[in-house]
Amino acid sequence: MSLLSYAWLLPVIPLVVFAIVLATGRKLPEKVVYSLGIGAMAVVFAGSLVALWQTSHGLELNTSFKWLSFGANTFNFGMLVDPLTATMLIVVSFVSLLVQLYSIGYMHGDERIRWFYGAINLFSAAMLGVVLANNWLLMYMCWEVMGLASYLLIGFWYQNADAPPAAMKAFLVTRFGDVGFGLALALMYFNFHTFNFTSVFLMTEMGAVNPTVIAAIALLFFAGAMGKSAQFPLHVWLPDAMAGPTPGSALIHAATMVAAGVYLVARSFPLYEAVPWTLLVVGTIGTITAVMGALIALAQHDIKKVLAYSTISQLGYMFLALGTGSWVAAIFHLMTHAFFKALLFMAAGSVIHGSGTQDLHEMGGLAKKMPWTTATWVLGALSLAGIPPLAGFWSKDEILLSALHSGNYWFLGFGLFTALLTAFYMGRATFLAFFVKPGPDSKASHAHESPWVMTAPLATLAVLAVTAGLIGSPLAGYAFGNFMGEHEAAEPSYLLMAIAIGVAVAGISLAWGSYIKRFFEPDGYFKSWFVTGPLSHKFWIDEVYHHGVVRPVNAIAEGARTADSAVIDAIVRAFGWVGLKISALLAVFDRKGVDGAFDAFGDGVSETGNTVRKIQNGNVQTYLLFMVAAIVVLVAVFAR
Amino acid sequence: MTLGLNHFLILAAALFCIGIFGVLTSKSALRVVICVELILNAVNLNLAAFSAYVAPKEAVGASFVIFLMVVAAAEVGLALALIITLNRTSDISAIDSMSRMKG
Numbered sequence: 001m002s003l004l005s006y007a008w009l010l011p012v013i014p015l016v017v018f019a020i021v022l023a024t025g026r027k028l029p030e031k032v033v034y035s036l037g038i039g040a041m042a043v044v045f046a047g048s049l050v051a052l053w054q055t056s057h058g059l060e061l062n063t064s065f066k067w068l069s070f071g072a073n074t075f076n077f078g079m080l081v082d083p084l085t086a087t088m089l090i091v092v093s094f095v096s097l098l099v100q101l102y103s104i105g106y107m108h109g110d111e112r113i114r115w116f117y118g119a120i121n122l123f124s125a126a127m128l129g130v131v132l133a134n135n136w137l138l139m140y141m142c143w144e145v146m147g148l149a150s151y152l153l154i155g156f157w158y159q160n161a162d163a164p165p166a167a168m169k170a171f172l173v174t175r176f177g178d179v180g181f182g183l184a185l186a187l188m189y190f191n192f193h194t195f196n197f198t199s200v201f202l203m204t205e206m207g208a209v210n211p212t213v214i215a216a217i218a219l220l221f222f223a224g225a226m227g228k229s230a231q232f233p234l235h236v237w238l239p240d241a242m243a244g245p246t247p248g249s250a251l252i253h254a255a256t257m258v259a260a261g262v263y264l265v266a267r268s269f270p271l272y273e274a275v276p277w278t279l280l281v282v283g284t285i286g287t288i289t290a291v292m293g294a295l296i297a298l299a300q301h302d303i304k305k306v307l308a309y310s311t312i313s314q315l316g317y318m319f320l321a322l323g324t325g326s327w328v329a330a331i332f333h334l335m336t337h338a339f340f341k342a343l344l345f346m347a348a349g350s351v352i353h354g355s356g357t358q359d360l361h362e363m364g365g366l367a368k369k370m371p372w373t374t375a376t377w378v379l380g381a382l383s384l385a386g387i388p389p390l391a392g393f394w395s396k397d398e399i400l401l402s403a404l405h406s407g408n409y410w411f412l413g414f415g416l417f418t419a420l421l422t423a424f425y426m427g428r429a430t431f432l433a434f435f436v437k438p439g440p441d442s443k444a445s446h447a448h449e450s451p452w453v454m455t456a457p458l459a460t461l462a463v464l465a466v467t468a469g470l471i472g473s474p475l476a477g478y479a480f481g482n483f484m485g486e487h488e489a490a491e492p493s494y495l496l497m498a499i500a501i502g503v504a505v506a507g508i509s510l511a512w513g514s515y516i517k518r519f520f521e522p523d524g525y526f527k528s529w530f531v532t533g534p535l536s537h538k539f540w541i542d543e544v545y546h547h548g549v550v551r552p553v554n555a556i557a558e559g560a561r562t563a564d565s566a567v568i569d570a571i572v573r574a575f576g577w578v579g580l581k582i583s584a585l586l587a588v589f590d591r592k593g594v595d596g597a598f599d600a601f602g603d604g605v606s607e608t609g610n611t612v613r614k615i616q617n618g619n620v621q622t623y624l625l626f627m628v629a630a631i632v633v634l635v636a637v638f639a640r
Numbered sequence: 641m642t643l644g645l646n647h648f649l650i651l652a653a654a655l656f657c658i659g660i661f662g663v664l665t666s667k668s669a670l671r672v673v674i675c676v677e678l679i680l681n682a683v684n685l686n687l688a689a690f691s692a693y694v695a696p697k698e699a700v701g702a703s704f705v706i707f708l709m710v711v712a713a714a715e716v717g718l719a720l721a722l723i724i725t726l727n728r729t730s731d732i733s734a735i736d737s738m739s740r741m742k743g
Contacts, residue, residue: 625664 177227229261246349283323289316423507
């Protein structure tokens, strides 16, 4: 029996940790709680390595068991472990492990650190469930639990004014996309009568189902993915989600959960391939998101917001890759992005931890105070910017190559443009935070390096941010693509590589010229764009939602409330009034009629008694008189 | 004019009525007892008269009269005892002011 059949343990282990945390509350010492979490995740990581090793030897697992049945309908649960799942398992468990290690330092002294670990473990369990599921139903259930964990972690510091609304926004916006996911499931069950990946793909391939239906299902899945993966126009929750603790952001809102949408589309890819124009929709949305996110990131001065918009942009990049038809490139970028973006988030957390500020303008010169953080951040930033031979370069190159080969030159052009913007904003953030001379309101003077529990995960991730890309590079013979089952590797284009490198270098140089040498100042030249214009206002999308969705909904709710109190309440009150009046009448009848009759009867008896008792005056002669009178009467009557 | 049954009956009725009148109107308990005796004797007269005129051979009525006289004597004894006790225990001599049995 294959070791893979124990794969169900992977999500169960962190779930058990969550249950323990939930059950014990504050009873367990903090050390026990985080040791449990880290130990559990280490076991899961080891298990994921086993899964990877097994799948790389061609073993796969695809089992189902009956979950419930009613009538003729049966719903199965089950697990699928294939190279894609194994890769996702590694990414999730590894980042979760490092985040939990890092949180020992970052969350040190927080009153609710146990709950933090509980929520992280709940999230990990759900995400592992998502990637292990062999059917969309189980995936959807875990998907929703993941949303719940995200909500819990965004609202973790509920004392802060911005956290609860951010948590609610994230939940509602992602739910909006998930409605699409749910509808897709309904549509799928009516047309395929199963949720199982393999069966559905088989039926799709045989053409057993109308392509229009498949397209609808694919696009509705994509709606769910858009919500979870923060794609335009459902991206608005992700920047706000930065109100949560930074390690949580690193795990959920950078590395794993937001990538679940990409995973969903990649996993459902045969559906999209069956109706190719759906891929164009996916790619277009991805491209819009990639460019928009990168543009907004240019003007953010909160270090976490820069990373948040960068994440949105990079997720858009992955959807762009899916749109070009290469889900392998998307997953490859997902993996490298998970490593370097988790690294960047955790380095940003270290910066926030050490300097006490999130504002880039209040930093500056941190390089001297925080050497480890700086070194790891720079590696992550270079990787994201796409400098070879770091991981981001290879995965981005795969995507651009796929765009080139698919002939979608719009995607290619915007992809390169995004790469330029990415290099620029990462350069900007790097220079402003670490290398410029500290400004007057800088808080760098009392900054300090973070403890080793924080820097060690950074260093580990930095190694991966540098090397993880190599496995998918031509240097390693496209090992990643082969592992995923893509046997004919695309012809590498060295010209494209050169252009990509040139773009990345240009972006960084531009940032260097702007913020270190100050040859030109974007904030000055492009003030109408950067400071007061569309970039700093995030293209007014939040405002559009506020006026287009939130206010109308509130107005409708207000109207409904008014109608409720004016009409429904009035009717209820009228009923009450009529009831009161009727009962008042009944009361009168009761008192005057029924009570009166009884009273009259009683009074009558009493009166009669009073009258009659006067005869009994105690005088024997009177009695005798009556007796005689009675005899006389009787005689008079009967003696005739 | 020969003396007939009716004369006796009228006399007895008169005696009876006088007795009743006395019982109902007398204030003195003693006079009540005397009047009761009158009533009893009216009855005795009736019994004797019927006995003599209706069935003269058998003295049934007469014997009833004898019994009644004994009963009357006993009754008078009892009544006198009651009257004396009443006089001793309460200063009431007038029977019509006695209403202790009032309901």
